[in-house]
Amino acid sequence: MAATSADVARRAGLSRATVSQILNGHDHRFTADTAQRVRQAARELDYEPSAAGRMLRRGSSDFIVALIPDTTYGSNLQDIFDPLTESLAENGLGLVLHFSMGSPGSLDRILGGIRPRAVLSLRPFSPEERQILTEREVPGFDTTTDTDFDSDIGALQAQHLIARGFQRLAFVHLHDRRSNPYGPGREQGVVNTCAAAGLPSPRVLGIAVDRSSADEALAAFEPGTGIACYNDDVAIALMTAVERRGWRIPADIGLIGMDSTPLAQVMNPPLTTVGYDLAAVARLAANTALRAIGQNVNLPSPDLGLRIIEGSSC
Secondary structure (H helix, E strand, O other), rough: OOOOOOHHHHHHHOOOOHHHHHHHOHHHHHHHHHHHHHHHHHHHHHOOHHHHHHHHHOOOOEEEEEOOOOOOOOOOHHHHHHHHHHHHHHOEEEEEEEEOOOOHHHHHHHHHHHHOOOEEEEEOOOOOHHHHHHHHHHOOEOOOOOOOOHHHHHHHHHHHHHOOOOEEEEEEHHHHHHOOOOOHHOOOOHHHHHOOOOOOOOEEEOOOOOOHHHHHHHHHOOOOEEEEEOOOHHHHHHHHHHHHHOOOOOOOOOEEOOOOEEEHHHHHOOOOEEEOHHEEEEEEHHHHHHHHOOOOOOOOOOOOEEEEEOOOOO
């Protein structure tokens, strides 16, 4: 059974009122010897203060809510949030993941239910979400404020395709029931790069990750097209469609993905893709969250190490 403040009071030989005030950070009201007796008794009993009590005193809990858009993620999501969880835990904070369903009301309910110290978003907040955060007096920060990460991804994909000799480019989104907060930025990066290189605007399509959708999309392209894909899932779906059509990769169709997933490297041929520094993303997210609650930490450089992972698909 977990120790209570009453147990600490008995061990220290002091009143519960005295122990409660010292455990709540009011050491200055008592002698150093009295405060030391309470802290020693708490250590001996492995006493953990009540999270509910702290929330009532402070008006907020020890949780940071990470607001995740309802979009597609690969295994990288866990690789980001595992170190983020550890980093926050070292600062006495817990992490709650909340998948946004597009309704501001869902954010309002979770803020009212757990009263987090801050909300960290993986995409810019909508005006409605900003209003809710203001009304709830909860700090909200997103990790995209100082970066143009998605546009950089699209530009890097297009630059690599052009360097491989492709003069006709396309961008293929992932379309399913979920939202697509990152796709427009990546598309724009491809568009801008084509314009800067004096190439025609890229053909833009969307697919679901299934056979018929991939086959239908591929039928819209001519041989010699280099396709920048929203992520590795899209690229792999198109790779299978190219094989069914009897075309060759990369002689007929070039493909480049995004996320550097393990599956991308076991394809035949291995998929050329874009990787990034997952540890840097986790550090940026953790430090952004800590800054949101008033801790004096420096945000790392917004350079998240985007790089081409060479395969044989373009």
